[in-house]
Amino acid sequence: MSDVLENLARVLEARKEADPETSYVASLHAKGLNKILEKVGEECTETLLAAKDAEHTGETRDVVYETADLWFHSLVMLSGFGLGPKDILDELASRFDLSGLEEKASRNK
Numbered sequence: 001m002s003d004v005l006e007n008l009a010r011v012l013e014a015r016k017e018a019d020p021e022t023s024y025v026a027s028l029h030a031k032g033l034n035k036i037l038e039k040v041g042e043e044c045t046e047t048l049l050a051a052k053d054a055e056h057t058g059e060t061r062d063v064v065y066e067t068a069d070l071w072f073h074s075l076v077m078l079s080g081f082g083l084g085p086k087d088i089l090d091e092l093a094s095r096f097d098l099s100g101l102e103e104k105a106s107r108n109k
């Protein structure tokens, strides 16, 4: 797992017990799952809008910025369930060498 994801996961875990007055992550957990999901949805929409803009302008800075916000808030959501980036990376690793088209076809057998 990348150092950045590993370090961020450790910080997110610690912030679950932190003071909501001094920690943004703690303030999200204090507000509850609905607030966290609202932020994931908001960042998802902002990512889509940035990608649509980039399609026309070729400028991808906001795609990177908004995707980082989306990943970050998704990691906060996962940590609320005791999950972390390793769980997602392991799932992706298990899909190596399996074509998406083959996987889809195997579901319909």
Ligand SMILES: N=c1c2ncn([C@@H]3O[C@H](COP(=O)(O)OP(=O)(O)OP(=O)(O)O)[C@@H](O)[C@H]3O)c2ncn1[C@@H]1O[C@H](COP(=O)(O)O)[C@@H](O)[C@H]1O
Residues within 6 Å of the ligand: 008, 011, 015, 022, 023, 024, 025, 026, 042, 068, 069, 072
């Ligand atoms: N990577 C991030 C990160 N990315 C984005 N954000 C915050 O996510 C929020 C994004 O929300 P918006 O863009 O919608 O901005 P906003 O309008 O201010 O948000 P709202 O008022 O709508 O909630 C901003 O407050 C950003 O600062 C992050 N906050 C924290 N981290 C990491 O989490 C760690 C712990 O943060 P704290 O819990 O604040 O100590 C930090 O050290 C960072 O490593």
